[in-house]
Amino acid sequence: xxxxxxxxxxxxxxxxxxxxxASNELWQSRYPYPAERATFDLQAALxxxxxxxxxxxxxxxxxxxxxPRGAFGRYPYLRLLAVSSDAQGGGAGAAxxxxxxxxxxxxxxxxxxxxxxxxxxxxxxxxxxYSYRGTVPDYARDGIAEQLWSKRLS
Numbered sequence: 001x002x003x004x005x006x007x008x009x010x011x012x013x014x015x016x017x018x019x020x021x022a023s024n025e026l027w028q029s030r031y032p033y034p035a036e037r038a039t040f041d042l043q044a045a046l047x048x049x050x051x052x053x054x055x056x057x058x059x060x061x062x063x064x065x066x067x068p069r070g071a072f073g074r075y076p077y078l079r080l081l082a083v084s085s086d087a088q089g090g091g092a093g094a095a096x097x098x099x100x101x102x103x104x105x106x107x108x109x110x111x112x113x114x115x116x117x118x119x120x121x122x123x124x125x126x127x128x129x130y131s132y133r134g135t136v137p138d139y140a141r142d143g144i145a146e147q148l149w150s151k152r153l154s
Contacts, residue, residue, distance in 0.1 A: 002057070003057075003091060004056055004061055004062075004091065005055070006053055006055055006099040008046075009042070009054045009063065011043050014038075014042040014052070015039050017039075017042055017060060018035040018037075018039040018042060020063060021035070021063065021080065022038055025085075045079075049068075050067050051068065052064070052065050052066075053066075055083070061086075061087035061092045062087060062093060062096055063080070063096070064078065064080070064081045064097065065080040066079065066104070068104070071111035071150075075107055075150075076104040076107055077110075077112065078111070083096075093124065094127075097128055098128075101153060108152060109150050111150045112125065112150075113136070113146040114146065114149055115140075115146055116146065116147055130149040132147055132148075133149060133150055135147050
């Protein structure tokens with residue numbers, strides 16, 4: 001397979017993206033996020049002018065959602081990155097992240113959160129040039145700490 005095509009999702013493609021999110025082990029076990037809710041959230045994000053990208057190879061293989069001023073009301077914040085289980089390790093996540101960063105190339109920083117237990121994601125973001133900045137206990141759920149990571153874009 002070649003590099004995936006990265007483009008903005010349409011409202012009707014949000015349902016397929018939500019299915020990828022809902023089938024992800026992380027959101028099944030630790031952060032329940034049903035497909036119906038994810039569809040609603042992605043469509044609302046698009047309607048609000050937020051960035052929702054899809055990776056197609058040729059079918060939808062992953063999704064990235066970026067809130068342009070989601071970090072401290074100032075910097076882009078990666079709200080969500082999900083890749084289908086059969087496409088993981090194939091470059092879709094890195095392509096989505098790279099495309100999102102390119103859309104915000106004029107910004108100083110790009111932020112995201114990673115669950116403290118999710119070492120696989122931490123390694124992925126470190127390979128993409130992100131640095132650990134600190135830990136926020138009980139942010140999304142009680143008993144789970146989230147790590148703040150960022151990357152300087154300019």
